[in-house]
Amino acid sequence: MDATATDSTLSPEPRLRIAGECPIRIWGLDAEARHRRLFSGWSGAGEILVAADWVFDAALAKGLMAEPRSALLIEPEPGAGEYLAAVHAADEADDAVAGMIGRPADKAALQAAGYKPVGLDELTAVYDPVLRKRRTPFARSLHFTPVDQIERRLYDGAYKxxxxxxxxxxxxxxxxxxxxxxxxxxxxxxxxxxxxxxxxxxxxxxxxxxxxxxxxxxxxxxxxxxxxxxxxxxxxxxxxxxxxxxxxxxxxxxxxxxxxxxxxxxxxxxxxxxxxxxxxxxxxxxxxxxxxxxxxxxxxxxxxxxxxxxxxxxxxxxxxxxxxxxxxxxxxxxxxxxxxxxxxxxxxxxxxxxxxxxxxxxxxxxxxxxxxxxxxxxxxxxx
Structure with missing residues (x-):
């Protein structure tokens, strides 16, 4: 159930492309609506590609927007290996990189394409001054994690x-x-x-x-x-x-x-x-x-x-x-x-x-x- 990017499944809107399809709703939002809201405040250069099945918190999305040429690698569950959840391309991402979104990560290929592989902790500050707490960066794939667990984690993350x-x-x-x-x-x-x-x-x-x-x-x-x-x-x-x-x-x-x-x-x-x-x-x-x-x-x-x-x-x-x-x-x-x-x-x-x-x-x-x-x-x- 890889969320692989193809011409038919990539959003036509510039700056943000959503790879694959995921009909599962999180807090009443489908994947496209959630990602568009999550990255709606972005005014930087380049393009962000994100796998439809991945759910991020707002802090992680903000960190990704601030790091051009970064490739977000996450292990969805112990032993599954790292997957490429999203990239921030300095310009428009090429088809080769777009095709990697949502798949098991190939670090060598990403580095050869000029991307810096990063993990959760490298994109997100631990301390959140708005919610007055230390928080753990959050990203989960709906193909690996039950909806209830993801919704509970997002809710807990929203609490002061x-x-x-x-x-x-x-x-x-x-x-x-x-x-x-x-x-x-x-x-x-x-x-x-x-x-x-x-x-x-x-x-x-x-x-x-x-x-x-x-x-x-x-x-x-x-x-x-x-x-x-x-x-x-x-x-x-x-x-x-x-x-x-x-x-x-x-x-x-x-x-x-x-x-x-x-x-x-x-x-x-x-x-x-x-x-x-x-x-x-x-x-x-x-x-x-x-x-x-x-x-x-x-x-x-x-x-x-x-x-x-x-x-x-x-x-x-x-x-x-x-x-x-x-x-x-x-x-x-x-x-x-x-x-x-x-x-x-x-x-x-x-x-x-x-x-x-x-x-x-x-x-x-x-x-x-x-x-x-x-x-x-x-x-x-x-x-």
Whole structure:
């Protein structure tokens, strides 16, 4: 079942040629659609030839686009030998090289044709600053690897490595099911985000009216869809600047409005709101200060404060963000003390901001010594 390039199976579009045919869909995309989306941002010279049955992650495709005259050799399974999965020709690839795509690799012939054989590690950086994790380069052939394994690996690769405990431990499996359901029905990530926005607004008004159970159901639904939309965009290769701004805009604005609405909803049930007033003030001021600290750290360190040292990544699991705070509010609402929930959130916000401020001051001290800040994810020697 070699994906051999012939005149009848090569795409006519210049710059990218897809060798062979592969009807199997990955995350709702056939081979041609996936490869075209994967290499759509390429503006370099030459031509890329890729075997239809091979599935790459975005980082590997980016690495291939950046290396003219490279030939990507991969062993699809132990003992199978290396196959030629793709090449980046400096000009238009000749028929001899095109005929090698998808076949067992002939290094001598490739080198004679002027290509440099490369492996996965030579094309892909190990550290991914966007997803805040170390990642292993990924490429698999659909002729050798089951679809479910490939889809699971692509999904896992789309997940952020440093995040809160709900997103990291509770959402991955159910979010994968929903992401798969959406992908197979061609539901756009921005559609999922829009549903999340509706739930965000609903939670606000329900909290405002003191209907905490219904409001929390909407709030948790929104946080779940906030996981789904990003993963859906990455696995279907439909990420966009607008989608990213839309999603992050909701993430940024919604929490303080929810806290405010929660506070308003308590006024009919609590006679003396003095403590809650202080708690709301601490929560809102702390929210702004926390974001400011993160922004300043990113200016001086060029990366997120949560991935500086291991302790920062650990604290990100529980720091005063939307999901950890929702856990507090939910537990207190279940105990019929939503007022205490707001107070605890206020206290936890103050503690979290103090921690991050201390970390920022430490970072400034390091920079004052003329040293460079390095994330522990990018530096194996970092503690």
């Amino acid at each position: 490595g440093v995040t809160d405990l709900v997103t990291k431990y509770a959402w991955p499996r159910p979010a994968r099911w929903v992401t798969h359901w959406c992908a197979n029905r061609k539901i756009a990530p921005n559609t999922v985000t829009t549903v999340g926005l509706v739930l965000t607004i609903a939670a606000f008004f329900l909290f405002w009216e003191g209907l905490y159970a219904a409001g929390l159901a909407c709030a948790w639904g929104m946080t779940f869809l906030d996981t789904v939309d990003g993963k859906l965009a990455r696995v279907t290769l439909t990420s966009s600047k607008w989608g990213d701004r839309f999603d992050h805009g909701i993430d940024l604005i919604s929490p303080p409005f929810w806290y405010w609405a929660w506070w308003v909803g308590l006024h009919d049930a609590v006679a003396d709101t003095t403590l809650m007033d202080w708690a709301l003030g601490a929560t809102l001021i702390g929210y702004v200060l926390g974001r400011a600290i993160e922004g300043l750290f990113k200016v001086i360190g060029r990366f997120h404060i949560h991935i500086w040292k291991r302790i920062d990544s650990w604290f990100r699991l529980i720091t005063t963000r939307r999901n950890p705070n929702l856990i507090i509010l939910t537990l207190c609402a279940l105990a019929l003390r939503p007022d205490i929930g707001l107070v605890i959130v206020g206290i936890w916000t103050a503690v979290s901001v103090a921690f991050h401020l201390a970390r920022l001051l430490m970072a400034l001290a390091v920079r004052a010594q003329g040293k460079t800040l390095t994330s522990w994810l990018a530096d194996d020697q970092s503690a």
